[in-house]
Amino acid sequence: MxxxxxxxxxxxxxxxxxxxxxxxxxxxxxxxxxxxxxxxxxxxxxxxxxxxxxxxxxxxxxxxxxxxxxxxxxxxxxxxxxxxxxxxxxxxxxxxxxxxxxxxxxxxxxxxxxxxxxxxxxxxxxxxxxxxxxxxxxxxxxxxxxxxxxxxxxxxxxxxxxxxxxxxxxxxxxxxxxxxxxxxxxxxxxxxxxxxxxxxxxxxxxxxxxxxxxxxxxxxxxxxxxxxxxxxxxxxEVQYEMYQTEDADLVFVAYGTTSRIVKSSIDLLRAEGIKVGLIRPKTLWPFPTEAFNQIPNAKALLTVEMSLGQMVEDVKLSVEGRVPVHFYGRPGGMTPSPAEIAKKAKEILEQELATGGAR
Structure with a gap:
């Protein structure tokens, strides 16, 4: 067709x-x-x-x-x-x-x-x-x-x-x-x-x-x-996408348009040798909790949303404290750029390296 x-x-x-x-x-x-x-x-x-x-x-x-x-x-x-x-x-x-x-x-x-x-x-x-x-x-x-x-x-x-x-x-x-x-x-x-x-x-x-x-x-x-x-x-009826998560040290979580922007951030970071991936919920309810059991190498998660942070609560519930969950958002109709998301990811990985993952 x-x-x-x-x-x-x-x-x-x-x-x-x-x-x-x-x-x-x-x-x-x-x-x-x-x-x-x-x-x-x-x-x-x-x-x-x-x-x-x-x-x-x-x-x-x-x-x-x-x-x-x-x-x-x-x-x-x-x-x-x-x-x-x-x-x-x-x-x-x-x-x-x-x-x-x-x-x-x-x-x-x-x-x-x-x-x-x-x-x-x-x-x-x-x-x-x-x-x-x-x-x-x-x-x-x-x-x-x-x-x-x-x-x-x-x-x-x-x-x-x-x-x-x-x-x-x-x-x-x-x-x-x-x-x-x-x-x-x-x-x-x-x-x-x-x-x-x-x-x-x-x-x-x-x-x-x-x-x-x-x-x-x-x-x-x-x-x-x-x-x-x-x-x-x-x-x-759960649906989700796993994108380059196999070896990821940091895993983004994003949906909708934001997930497309995050994929560009992943390209920027991977080009620098930084291992990152993405969990993309296709269904927000039911939420794909099972996906968070498939990222054993992740040192941290970064939820990116065009809001003050709402899905991040479901992400925290899904990981049950196994890894730290961070948030980056732009509310009010503002759209985050790939570069600013990548910058936030670098800051988080540097922080995790400095603390040895302690939380």
Whole structure:
């Protein structure tokens, strides 16, 4: 299949259509506005529907309705818009309504800036709304990977009956790269949606899509049911990349656009004979804890993020104190350069050499 040069946001929309999405509900916000623009033009051509809602709150509740009827449905926004959707996302998680939610992140807090950021990690991986729930979270580093992950996200949403998130940053949404559209590599047997609210035709009792359980015993039972599903996702859906970690004295941890910058830092350092590598989470939840058992030579870890430091907490939990974990970040929509990341790595290695790794 020939590759097509596409802008990230438009490629995201085409990926959704290729995955069978027929309905989109959303509200424009920079830096992802080209995505709803694309779908407003293309969805009607396939018999689908695009609705620009009056607010992000309305959009996610429209998603709840369409997903509850068994449709493949998507919404997208950028950071403050996703924050407004959190109530609807927890409703969908509690009612087990499958849907795909794309966040093209910008700097915050509040309205912040329209520049790319990674400051929504906590909001995305910790649930974001009320109650005991998690959502699978993909973190693409290229437009092609975002396309692949969006298509897979629809399958995961249907397979587990859960909202599924794709967490890109504004740079990936705005850049142009060649992409191709192909079926997800992992084949999943998707069950019929016999739970959906599609009408009874007088042949059965109505299906009920609901997250309200007034009796605590019933809610506890439901929460344990959800927990079983979350554990299955943790066991089966972790994805990550190990890059030049075999002999690395220092291992970077980064995701999304930042991981691409870190790879340039690795080239700079390797050219000087400094052994460094990268662990790149492709799923932020479930987090690839197992990857940190595969770096026996590492003297230190350096987590690099376009934020004040959020993923670094999961990195520390994963290594369980075996090696020191350092952090370097640029918040507010600022992007770190390969040279400044490389400088920080040298400082850490010099410090470890001077202390003999004592901590």
């Amino acid at each position: 020939a590759k097509i040069l596409m802008k990230g946001n438009e490629a995201f929309g085409k990926a959704a259509i290729e995955a069978g999405c027929k309905y989109f509900f959303g509200y424009p916000i920079t830096p992802q506005s080209e995505l709803p623009e694309y779908l407003s033009r293309e969805l009607p051509k396939i018999g689908g529907a695009f609705v620009q809602s009056e607010s992000e709150v309305s959009a996610i509740n429209m998603v709840y309705g369409a997903g509850g009827a068994g449709a493949r449905v998507m919404t997208s926004s950028s950071s403050p818009g996703i924050a407004l959707k959190q109530e609807g996302i927890t409703y969908a998680a509690g009612a087990e309504v499958p849907c795909v939610i794309l966040n093209v992140m910008r700097g915050g807090p509040g309205l912040g800036t329209i520049q790319p950021s990674q400051a929504d990690y906590f909001m995305s991986t910790r649930g974001g709304g009320n109650g005991d729930y998690r959502t699978p979270v993909f973190a693409p580093a290229t437009v092609q990977e975002a396309v692949d992950m969006i298509m897979e996200a629809f399958d995961i949403a249907d397979y587990y009956r859960t909202p599924t998130m794709v967490l890109a940053d504004g740079m990936i949404g705005q850049m142009m790269e060649p992409v191709e559209f192909k079926a997800p590599a992992k084949k999943r047997e998707l069950a019929p949606k016999d739970w959906a609210t599609v009408g009874t035709k007088g042949e059965r009792q109505p299906n009920v899509i609901n997250s309200l359980y007034l009796e605590p015993e019933k809610l506890e039972e439901h929460c344990w049911k959800l927990d079983k599903k979350f554990k299955a996702i943790e066991a089966n």
